[in-house]
Amino acid sequence: MLLKSILNHVEPLKSFVYTQARFVEVAGGEPCIEIKIEPRANGRAICSGCGKKRPGYDRLDPRRFEFVPLWNMAVFFVYATRRVQCSACGVIVERVPWSDGKEQLTTSYRWFLARWAKRLSWQETADAFGTSWDTVFRSVKHAVFWGLVHRDLLDIEAIGVDEIQWQRGQKYLTLVYQISGIKRLLWISEDRTEQSLRRFFASLADDVRAGIRFVASDMWRPYLTVIAEQIPKALHVLDRFHIMQNMNKAIDEVRRGEVTQLERDGYEPILKHSRWCLLKRPENLTDHQATKLAELMTYNLKSVRARLLREEFQRFWEYASPAWAGAFLDSWCSRTMRSRLNPMKKIATMLRRHRHLILNWFRAKGLISSGTVEGLNGKAKLTTRKAYGFRTKEGIEIALFHTLGHLPEPEFTHRFC
Numbered sequence: 573m574l575l576k577s578i579l580n581h582v583e584p585l586k587s588f589v590y591t592q593a594r595f596v597e598v599a600g601g602e603p604c605i606e607i608k609i610e611p612r613a614n615g616r617a618i619c620s621g622c623g624k625k626r627p628g629y630d631r632l633d634p635r636r637f638e639f640v641p642l643w644n645m646a647v648f649f650v651y652a653t654r655r656v657q658c659s660a661c662g663v664i665v666e667r668v669p670w671s672d673g674k675e676q677l678t679t680s681y682r683w684f685l686a687r688w689a690k691r692l693s694w695q696e697t698a699d700a701f702g703t704s705w706d707t708v709f710r711s712v713k714h715a716v717f718w719g720l721v722h723r724d725l726l727d728i729e730a731i732g733v734d735e736i737q738w739q740r741g742q743k744y745l746t747l748v749y750q751i752s753g754i755k756r757l758l759w760i761s762e763d764r765t766e767q768s769l770r771r772f773f774a775s776l777a778d779d780v781r782a783g784i785r786f787v788a789s790d791m792w793r794p795y796l797t798v799i800a801e802q803i804p805k806a807l808h809v810l811d812r813f814h815i816m817q818n819m820n821k822a823i824d825e826v827r828r829g830e831v832t833q834l835e836r837d838g839y840e841p842i843l844k845h846s847r848w849c850l851l852k853r854p855e856n857l858t859d860h861q862a863t864k865l866a867e868l869m870t871y872n873l874k875s876v877r878a879r880l881l882r883e884e885f886q887r888f889w890e891y892a893s894p895a896w897a898g899a900f901l902d903s904w905c906s907r908t909m910r911s912r913l914n915p916m917k918k919i920a921t922m923l924r925r926h927r928h929l930i931l932n933w934f935r936a937k938g939l940i941s942s943g944t945v946e947g948l949n950g951k952a953k954l955t956t957r958k959a960y961g962f963r964t965k966e967g968i969e970i971a972l973f974h975t976l977g978h979l980p981e982p983e984f985t986h987r988f989c
């Protein structure tokens with residue numbers, strides 16, 4: 573039958589043969605395709621314990637291993653596993669090349685599901701191929717573990733340290749990205765303590781750690797401490813993305829305070845629905861938001877003043893020399909300190925305190941791309957948000973590594989998707 577020749581092409585087996593393919597109709601159920609497998613006449617079984625060829629002992633009842641579906645029908649390999657008599661491992665089942673251990677899915681099908689789970693959500697993948705969320709999860713987990721074991725961690729010149737919130741903002745994860753060469757997620761730890769980041773450095777070989785020349789991070793104190801302690805020679809940059817993120821939080825705090833104040837004073841709620849027009853850059857505003865902003869500008873609102881301070885600060889990033897950038901930073905901070913906007917004053921204090929690390933941005937210019945951490949952070953957030961099923965830390969870790977880890981895959985005879 574032709575199906576067998578196709579299988580020999582896409583999933584060739586050395587010591588086994590496809591003997592029979594049949595279409596199985598199940599009363600009241602979905603039809604499926606079953607393909608029988610037999611060992612070659614002279615092929616000796618391989619012990620699953622030690623990987624050596626061993627004499628046969630007996631055969632177990634036929635088992636079904638799910639393969640990549642065809643024409644929206646489930647495909648199963650049917651095979652009666654042999655047990656071997658191994659001098660080292662005792663009586664034990666053989667190793668088969670299409671699956672490992674007690675897994676009911678063939679290895680090809682697991683990689684197939686894992687690949688689709690990058691394009692679709694895990695639930696969509698499960699629905700599309702008539703399987704369960706849990707099966708997709710286990711397939712992705714398998715792919716991630718394989719990738720983590722086989723990835724290459726040499727030549728990491730620049731890293732970015734970032735944090736994301738999960739469980740509705742109740743908990744934090746510390747993420748470390750590689751931001752030079754391959755841009756990928758390298759590490760995930762629970763929390764955002766010194767220990768969270770120290771674990772990352774402890775996982776690296778000495779020469780890899782010594783090879784890190786640049787590190788970009790947030791102003792978060794525990795990170796600053798550990799970076800100074802672990803890679804003192806690397807140029808440490810407080811990156812643009814995190815600084816502007818902090819500033820946006822401050823603007824939002826000013827706005828929220830002001831909304832409450834205005835309501836208390838009996839003014840009409842002019843600031844309602846103004847969040848995005850205050851936070852967005854001018855070029856990203858919709859027409860409606862631009863009109864709203866123009867209207868807000870006519871009032872001498874704290875929110876508007878906070879926003880103007882941020883817009884002015886954007887000029888900072890355009891300087892070429894650290895000296896001029898430093899002069900600008902100082903004058904901006906002085907003005908902000910006189911602004912009577914407490915959240916913004918806090919930002920100015922923070923910027924002053926970390927002046928040196930912020931100016932490192934200009935010393936590393938061109939070597940670290942500003943968009944990289946931001947881009948990876950955006951994808952990480954999207955992954956955690958999309959992933960309703962991830963209530964556990966393990967689930968979220970697997971999802972993040974799967975999406976952002978740039979993990980290697982084994983070589984296959986055929987790519988099913």
Ligand SMILES: [Zn+2]
Binds near residue numbers: 621622658662
């Ligand atoms: Zn053995």
